[in-house]
Amino acid sequence: MIRVLLADDEAMIRAGVRAILSADPGIEVVAEAADGHQAVELALAHRPDVVLLDIRMPRMDGLAAVAELRRAAPGTSVVMLTTFGEDEYIARALSGGAAGFLLKSGDPRELLAGVHAVAEGAAYLSPKVAHRVIAELSGGRLAHGTTARKRTGVLTPRERQVLALVGAGLSNAEIAARLHVVEGTVKAYVSTILTRLDVRNRVQAAIVAYEAGLVDDAPR
Known part of the structure; x- marks a missing residue:
């Protein structure tokens, strides 16, 4: 079972992502956070396999949170989940230690594939992001x-x-x-x-x- 922590400041987005993840019997959402600071605290408490982080959140944004997670919980893989596909965000997320980058506008199957991939030790970029990186x-x-x-x-x-x-x-x-x-x-x-x-x-x-x-x- 892949244990996932979901962090997004919009409750409706969290509900939608949780619904997609819950459709996969091999994935369990163990906690939800509304900001980056809370995401780090919950990750340390629950030790999930994967953290899905939105980029723009209050208190501590996703880019700062991924750096903190890589330091405090190196065994947890981080996937950035955002509506923003600008190169600046992609570069900063990957250089900060994220193992994956997914766009909220992508196919739900990409979300499931990304979670499984990073949980198995691989990296995963949505096709649109991969094209930019290549x-x-x-x-x-x-x-x-x-x-x-x-x-x-x-x-x-x-x-x-x-x-x-x-x-x-x-x-x-x-x-x-x-x-x-x-x-x-x-x-x-x-x-x-x-x-x-x-x-x-x-x-x-x-x-x-x-x-x-x-x-x-x-x-x-």
């Missing part, structure tokens, strides 16, 4: 490629394989199946990779993998 990466890939290749040069060949698959969007279970190892081994590799690359989460690691050209050579 466009940004493509524009800066040549400029950042040399730096990214130097950063990944400290990794072992096996770690680079795992990083390439992380960059391709695979979950730990999918990577384990692809490389014919147990999932626990993949988790250990990912933890080491994040430390050696000095990145906060899989999204940031995936960006490094893309810029270094590793995704093109991901094991098939």
Whole structure:
């Protein structure tokens, strides 16, 4: 069972999102928050697997809350859920440590897929957000490629394989199946990779993998 905390300052939005999540027998909403500060407090109290955070909330907005959650509850994955798709919000959310970014205007199936993906250790971006991120990466890939290749040069060949698959969007279970190892081994590799690359989460690691050209050579 995936335990979810939902944070949004609009009660009607929370009700709608809760209804969508409740339709999935593998998801349980364990708490709701009306602002970022309350979201952090409830996350520490309930230790959910996933926190769904709105960006614009009173007291503490979602962008500040995700940074605090990454510090205080590193075992909890955070997905930003918002009506705003501006590049500024996307960049700040991902750099702050969010594992996913979903638009409220998206298909409800994206919400369920996103919750499952981040709970399994993967990253998830709604298709519209993914398009923006890929466009940004493509524009800066040549400029950042040399730096990214130097950063990944400290990794072992096996770690680079795992990083390439992380960059391709695979979950730990999918990577384990692809490389014919147990999932626990993949988790250990990912933890080491994040430390050696000095990145906060899989999204940031995936960006490094893309810029270094590793995704093109991901094991098939």
